[in-house]
Amino acid sequence: MFQSIEEVGEKLGEQSYVSDRRLATVVFLATRLGKPVLVEGPAGVGKTELAKSLAGALELDLIRLQCYEGLDEAKALYEWEYSKQLLYTQVLREKIGETLAPAESLREAAEVLRGQEDVFFSENFLVERPILQAIQADEPTVLLIDEIDRADEEFEAFLLEFLSDYQVSIPEIGTVRAARPPVVILTSNRTRELSEALKRRCLHLQIGYPSSEVELEIVRLKAPGISGALSEELVETIQDLRTLDLRKAPSIGETLDWAQSLVVLNAPKLSKDLIESTISVIAKYDRDAQRMLDHLGVNARERKDLGQMEPTGEKPEEAMYEMHRSVHKHVH
């Protein structure tokens, strides 16, 4: 476990996860208080990544539970393994006959059988699902409950017992309590508001878009092939684009995708051509892409016209276009 808040930052840094003070404080408190952390923020800012890096930093196993609509306890907690139970009954049929042989009446036989019930409803026949796995692990684990907002509200309610006491009740067996409580990270994209009860049981952490310094550091860590000047230009552009009114603003995930595509394309710098051809990496909607291009002064339609006409060099856009072309020629 961590000794200080600074240590959290360092250890996460070793896992190439760039954290700020607030994040480190919350993670530190979570490990100290044994409380789950609810991480909220837009898609692609590294919520899931936090859990992975934390598992790496603490050298613990990561158990992941991806939530989706219709997720129920059979998928999240445990399930009885009917076929195994059936197999055992078949194989043990003789033995059962033997056991029941001395019984004289039906009632007595049922009594005897009832005494043996725990053979068939034991943990032996349980298929462990992520939450039960995390509870029964010998070592503490990091349990990631990803995108909890996608699950139904009933599931949320079902989690409450687990989150407050790290225990679950299985009707046939009883209450299973975690010997070593896992570190629980819940993430949410806020597609819906989570219940107050759930929030009350968690520490709350809001992750937003990073500042340009932090983002630059992330790009350098995660896309090592990129040159310094290009990464700066890229981060600057992205930060600028985030100020636009977009349906889906580009997040860190998109920045990294973009950086990696530029590395693959072996681009020396961000030219207009390049932006236009790779805009789909960061824009997830057509309208957004158009808006971004407009904002960056890349206008696809106008450029097409220019291609058909002989550039006169009178309009400023044309001059710029020419400039970029010459830069391009020069580089190649």
Place this chain on the structure above:
Amino acid sequence: MDTVVNDFVQVLRNHQLRVSPAESIDALRALEHTGLRERGVVKDTLRATLIKNQEDAGTFDRLFDLYFSMRPAVQKPSARLKLAHDHDHGPPPARLELGEEAGGEAPEDEGHSHDTDESTEMRRFFEEDRMRPANDIHGESERMRLSMFSQELVLNRKPGALESALQRLTYHMRLRRSRNMFNPGGLVPDAGGEELPLDVSAVDLQDFVDHLHELEVDEALIAELEAQSENILRGLPDLIKQMQEREKLLEKDAKDDAAFRRRALRKMLRFSAAEQREMEASIRRIARNIQGAKTRRLKRDRIGRISVPHTLRQNVRYDGVPFEPVLRRRRENKPRVTLLCDVSLSTRNLARFWLHLVYQMQSLFSKVRTFVFVADVAEVTQVFEEHDMNRAVEEIFSGRILDADVNSDFGKAAERFKNEHLPTINHRTTIVILGDGRNNGKPPNVEALEEITRHARRTVWITPEPRWGWSLGSCDMPLYKPLCDRVEVVRDVDGLAHVAEELVRSRA
């Protein structure tokens, strides 16, 4: 330490943040681990343990900074501790708006403390290096002044009485404000976030001051209040001027030609991404409440009744022993919504909000049919599907679909709808009517609406006009109300969120 944290939690609660006792205990436990040495850490700790909604983060930040005051020190360290004790200000009050609205200079006043010893001790941790110099306390915004003022109220140990006096004053103000009838919806975009200007009369203020005299409070306090009232009065001419300018603007609005209106509309329809998201979220909430009827077909489900044939088929592999029962039940259908939207002049100011709502609903629900009405009814589902938001609205107001410039006549519109479009409604449909129910003296035709609502599963009426306005003018809402399952007053995005909230609650 607990005293301070509890006190701070109380302040948060006063500002409508919901903090449970369990959370404040968490905060205390967390502080034991982090220590109190660093201000930033304490802030992050309190935020992580106490604040669970992103929306509340701003309020929290503001209150934290206010509560654990934090100007960098200018004075010598030796003086600080004493200052911390002498010039500490209490929790800022809930009624902050007053100071801002008054906009006047608060009287100079120094040095009040009602801190217990423990809490001062705790504050030392935060303030040792950051205590503001005493003189600077009035250099802050109006809010700060007001917090001084409110502390006086606490000091005078007449919180209840003074509270009521204050309430009376604000009541007067509200009343004045709501008497402003230029603008039924209050949603003119230019007005944006700002409220209608206050119109506080001298009489009200004098009343208030008299009232204070009766309460036998500190003479100094009364003097202060009087000084403040002076300022409010001094500000009045400005307010009146603003008011007149508004009136002028509105007059121009009424006379404008179609082109101008279209331009204005386009301007209205610009929603920020945040507003859009908020709207979507609210509508999703409403969507969860608007239910369709049960489907006829049974579907497999986690709960429901055991279906014998399916169970047998499923368990053939277990020798016919029914290990896995198959449960089935009737699922709920997706809601079918029919929207009836008033686009007449009286609701023109609301167009931005209205049509956006409609547009959103249509994109979120699968089966939505949209009609607009003034005195006539026309279906615009197709228009919304084919065009983007702005084009669609322009199309609607262009007059090509229906004459949007006549007086609204809900009775006639309902009649037309009943005759022409009634078959589009069945027992699975929820009707949402967006309109203010102003018939301009024409017959209300309650029967037609009754006929329509009888065919529908549910009728929800969303009106921009507060209930007290229904009795004024030619509003037929009181007649229509009994026919609807719900009547909601929604004036802006926040209001919509509120309605969604209430619907959710009433269902639970």
